Amino acid sequence: MIKYFQPTIQAPSLDLISVEQLTRDGIKGLIIDLDNTMTPWNDVEVAPKVTKWFLKVKAAGISACVVSNCSKRQRVAVVADYLDIPFVFGAFKPRRRAFRVGMRLLGTEYKNTAVIGDQLFTDILGGNRLGLYTILVTPINDREFIGTRFLRRMEKVLVWLMKHCAPAKPVSPR
Numbered sequence: 450m451i452k453y454f455q456p457t458i459q460a461p462s463l464d465l466i467s468v469e470q471l472t473r474d475g476i477k478g479l480i481i482d483l484d485n486t487m488t489p490w491n492d493v494e495v496a497p498k499v500t501k502w503f504l505k506v507k508a509a510g511i512s513a514c515v516v517s518n519c520s521k522r523q524r525v526a527v528v529a530d531y532l533d534i535p536f537v538f539g540a541f542k543p544r545r546r547a548f549r550v551g552m553r554l555l556g557t558e559y560k561n562t563a564v565i566g567d568q569l570f571t572d573i574l575g576g577n578r579l580g581l582y583t584i585l586v587t588p589i590n591d592r593e594f595i596g597t598r599f600l601r602r603m604e605k606v607l608v609w610l611m612k613h614c615a616p617a618k619p620v621s622p623r
C-alpha cells in the first residue's frame with residue numbers, strides 16, 4: 450500500500466526539476482498540479498523562474514497540461530492560458546479519470562507521462578495508481594485549503610511510516 454505514496458523522484462520546486470533528466474527518462478508529457486506547485490494557493494501569479502522553466506520544457510519537446518482539483522474554471526484557465534497549455538479543472542485527484550483526460554490532451558501514454566504535484570494523497574497517489582512517473586515537489590508556501598491542511602498532517606504520518614516501516618525484503622528460497 451505504501452508504495453502508492455512513493456514518488457519516482459522529488460524536487461525542491463517545479464523550476465528545479467531537471468528537464469535533462471525528464472528527457473533521459475523518456476518523459477514526453479507532464480500533468481502538473483496548480484495550487485502550491487505552479488502558483489501559491491488560490492493565486493494566479495506564476496513566478497518568472499517557473500515561466501522560464503516552462504520554456505525549457507517546451508524547447509525539449511515535452512508537452513504539459515494543468516490538472517487541478519480547483520473547481521473555479523476561470524482561475525485555472527488564467528494560468529494555463531498564460532503558459533499556453535491545456536487544462537483540466539475540478540479534477541477530483543486521486544481519482545484516475547482526470548489523469549487519463551490529461552494524457553489525452555497531451556497525446557502521451559502511461560509509459561512516457563509524468564505527474565508533478567505537492568501532495569501525496571492527490572497527485573502522487575493518483576499518478577501511481579496508473580503506474581505513471583511521479584514527481585513530488587515541496588509546496589510553494591504554507592497557505593492552503595483547510596482540507597489540504599488536514600491531509601498534510603496525514604502525510605506527515607505516512608512519511609514517518611515510509612521511513613520506519615519499509616517493507617521487509619522477501620526472504621529468498623533456499
Ligand SMILES: [Mg+2]
Binds near residue numbers: 566
Ligand atoms: Mg497542490
